[in-house]
Amino acid sequence: MRVAQQQTSDSRAGPRGLPPAEVLARRRRRRHAVDSLVKWVIRAGGGAVVVALGLIFVYLFSEVLPIMRGSSIDDPRQYDPPGAGGAASETLMLERYGDIGTRFGNDGRVAFWRLADGSVLDTVTVGPNGGDARVTAFASGEPRTRTHVYGFADGSARIVEDAYELTFPGDERVLIPGLKRPFGDTAITVDPEGRALERIAVQRGSGGASGAVVAAVTEDQRLVVARVRTKRSFLGGETEAETTSFDAGRLDHPVSQLMVSTNLSDLIAATEDGRLLYYDIDPPGETALVDDATIKEGEVSITRTSFLNGSQSWIVGGSDGSVSQWTLTRDVDNTFRLRHMRDFDGHDAPITAIVADHGRRGFATADVDGVLQLHYATSSRTTLREDVADSAITAMAISPVDDQLMLETEAGKVMLYDLWFEHPDLSFSALWTKVLYEGRQEPEYVWQASSGSNTFEPKMSMVPLTIGTLKAALFAMLFATPIAIAGAIYTAYFMSGRMRQAVKPTIELMEALPTVILGFLAGLWLAPFVEANIPMVFMLLVGLPLGFLLAALAWRQLPETLRNRVPDGWEAAMLIPVVALTGWVAATLSPWMELWFFGGDMRQWFTNIGITYDQRNALVVGIAMGFAVIPTIFSIAEDAVFTVPRHLTQGSLALGASRWQTVTRVVLLTASPGIFSAVMIGFGRAVGETMIVLMATGNSPVVNFNIFEGMRTMSANIAVELPETAVGSTHYRILFFAALVLFLFTFVVNTISEIVRQRLRERYSNL
Structure with missing residues (x-):
């Protein structure tokens, strides 16, 4: 019986005592299932990484996409000019809520009407102090000041301001329009001689300039300048205007338009023969012609001009349809001179209207043929060109929040459009080429996205951030790469196993040190130390390598019996006194x-x-x-060198090569793919580093590779400015654009490095 059972058991068992065939088959099926599962998990993980990268790119691109969109006007509504009575419009105004429109007629009547249905809310007539003096001139100040002036035939003028009182009866928003007279109810005397004012300009002061300035050209072509100030009694009461007028002399050229800057010091006159005249009117009693310039060669007259927001530059429209920007810049004698900044896409007919944006450097132009164009000064960009009328456009207005555009045609129609005019200040040239900004002498690369001034011109060049990113990564890699690779080669090939077990984990542990700690130490301790000991730092950077070489030469001169007392692979410990001695010599x-x-x-x-x-x-x-990058490069490079097959190194040594020859001609070639990967991963780490550069650079967006100046990197700039910017604003989207550039840069660099690594691997894999 036992013999039969043994035979049966032996028949079920595998050969040579292995488990039965059924068990082996079951194990094979289990291994195959596990292998298949792991393979699909790895594939899914890799696919998830690719999908995640794709989604990151899509999200960044979706935030940047509105930058590329042009402007548009939609939903046109048409009105008959309210309160016209046969009079033409001098200018149109819109308030920020888009409920009320205002029309200033050339007969002195100001009409307010509801945009929803075109019904007139109020009409106010602006006239002189008494008598029947007719309106002879009109002008508006900078749009955000909402200041206007009517000039009369008796040499007087009235300064008014369209205002809107906001109330909430029953939790419903109600706007009550009206005219304010910021300088009293009495008309001011601009020309004491009582001559008719044919051309006029007005500007309210800003930035420390008080009051207002009214400049005018009289009927006999004399330039008069009046400075208006208000005074109020100690106990309050009505505002009283105090006007001082000056006759600046006769003009040699017929003037078509006057403009006064918000600093109340600069007067720009446009002549009918295509010239710009710059007068210094501070103080008005010493008004003097400083400079003049011709806008274009040939018989081109100036048809319209308008200050941009801030009044540091202005737009000039010509009879040939040209549109150009001009400004004042200081010359070598510290004197302001007229300067042509840039040209924009022109019209095919003479310019009839120019209106500036309230808070940016955007503006709209229109011509005799009814063609409308939208431009932005800083980016030199024309975002819209559309034929909107069958006759000349005579007046335009852009709402303070840039969501409505109103225009009036020569045919007597007022049209209102919904406006999309977002992010016009960004273009390829503004981001990547030098730009001439207002107040600058030459085109520059500048990053200055915000300021405390309402008239600030954003400067958002990506070049300083790109240069800063490359600069920080370059100097970090110059410091880290030689140390990390040399240390990796020595640790993996020359160092004893016992010493390697202590050194390698210690260096890799450095990677766990938070970069905010390194940045904190660099900003508060290392930076002042380097500043106070600049010679010592350079002596250490040069002296340590020289000290190591001298120590190596001295070591070679020692008797062999003495050298043999140091265990093989522990020679590096002998350099500790060398480092200490070199540091002491440098400090002394x-x-x-x-x-x-x-x-x-x-x-x-x-x-x-x-x-x-x-x-x-x-x-x-x-x-x-x-120090933050060294552990990354060291760890990967050391593993690459250490895993070089032993038969290659032993074969090289057996053929008579020295250990150093083996390293340079065998080990480095075989490990080159891994070493290259280590360097590129370290470079990617340096490019994306945030906290160290944020705390240790001063965060100055300069464009140079001076090792003694700071920089601003893309990552640090995003970290600093993104929490403070308005969601959806141009500044917000340009920060996402910087993130997209950084993402694409690292992606391209990593892709190229992977291709190079694969080729190196294929080339040296047969060793």
């Missing part, structure tokens, strides 16, 4: 070197020879970020 000699060669102050010496030195600079960032 630093003051003497500074005294002998740099006059006792190396930083001042840099300044004297024209080199800017900032305390938080690229040198500090290179050292601090280098």
Whole structure:
């Protein structure tokens, strides 16, 4: 019986005592299922990474996409000019809520009407103090001041302001329109001689300039300038205007339009023969012609001009349809001169109307043929061109929030459009080329996205951020790459196993140190230390490699019996005294070197020879970020060198090559794909680093590679400005554009590095 059972058991068992065939088959099926599951999990993980990267790109691109969109006007509504009575419009105005429109007629009547149904809410007549003096001139100040002036045949003028009282009866918004007289109810005397004012300009002061200035050209072609100030009694009461008028002399050229800047110091006159005249009117009693310029060669007259927001530059429209921007810049004698800034896409007919944006450098132009164009000054961009009328457009208005555009035609129709005029200040040229900004002498790369001034011109060039990103990464890699790769080669190939077990984990543990700590130490301790010991720092950077070489030469001169007492692979421990001695020598000699060669102050010496030195600079960032990048490069490169097959190194040594020859001609070639990957991953880490560059650079968006100046990187800029910007604004979207550029840059660099790594791997895989 036992013999039969044994035979049966032996028949079920596998050969040589292995488990039965059914068990083996079951195990094979289980392994195959596990392998298949793991394979699909890995594939799914890889696919999820690709999908995640794709979604990141899609999200960033969706936030940037509105930048590329042009402007548009929709939903046209048409009105008969309210309160016209046969009079033409001088200008149109819109309030921010889009409920009420205002029309200033050339007969002195100001009409307010409801945009929803065209019904007139109120009509106010503006006239002189008494008598029947007719209206002879009209002008508006900068749009955001909402200031206007009527000039009369008796030499007087009235300054008015369209205003809207906001109330909420029954929790419903109600606007009550009206005219304010900021300088009293009495008309001011512009020309004491009582001559008719044929051309006029007005401007309210800003930025410390008080009151207002009214400039006018009389019927006998004399220029008069009046400065108006208000005064109020100590106990309150009515506002009383105090006017001082000056006769600036006869004009040699017929003037078509006058403009006064908001600093109340500059007067720009446009002549009928195509010239711009610049007068200094501060003080008005010493008004003098400073400069004049011709807008274009040939017989081109100036048909319309308008200040842009801030009144630092203005737009000139010509009889040939040309549109150009002009400004005032200082010359070598510190005198303001007229300067042509840029041209825009022109019209095919003479310009008849120009209106500026209330808060930006955008503006609209129109011509005799009824063609409307929208432009933006900083970006030199024309975002819209549309034929909207069959006759000349004589007046236009843009709402303060840029969501409505109103125009009036020569045929006596008022049209209102819904306006989309977002992000016109961005273009390829504004982002990546030099731009001439208002107040600047030459075109520059500038990043200055915000300011406390309402008239500020945003400057959003990506070049300073790109240069800053590359600058920080470059100096960090220059510091980290030689140290990390040399340390990896020595640790993996020359160092003893016991010492390697202590050194490698210690260096890799550095990677766990938060970068905010490194940035904190770099900004508060390292930067002042480097500034106070600049010679010592450079002596260490140069002295340590020289000290190692001298120590190696000295080691070779020692008796062989003495060298053999040091265990193989522990030679690096002998360099610890060398490092300490070199540091002591550098610290001791630093003051003497500074005294002998740099006059006792190396930083001042840099300044004297024209080199800017900032305390938080690229040198500090290179050292601090280098310590953050070293563990990444070291760990990957050390693994690549350590995993070089032993038969390659042993074969090289057996053929008579030295250990150093084996490293340079065998090990490095075989490990080159891994070393290259380590460098590129470290570069990617340096490009994307935020906290160190944020805390240790001064965050200055400069465009240079000076190691003693700071920088601003894309990542640090996003971290600083994104929490403070308005969602959906141009500034908000340009920060997402910077993130998209950074994403694409790292993606392209990593893709190229992977291609190079694969080719290196294929080339040296047969060793």
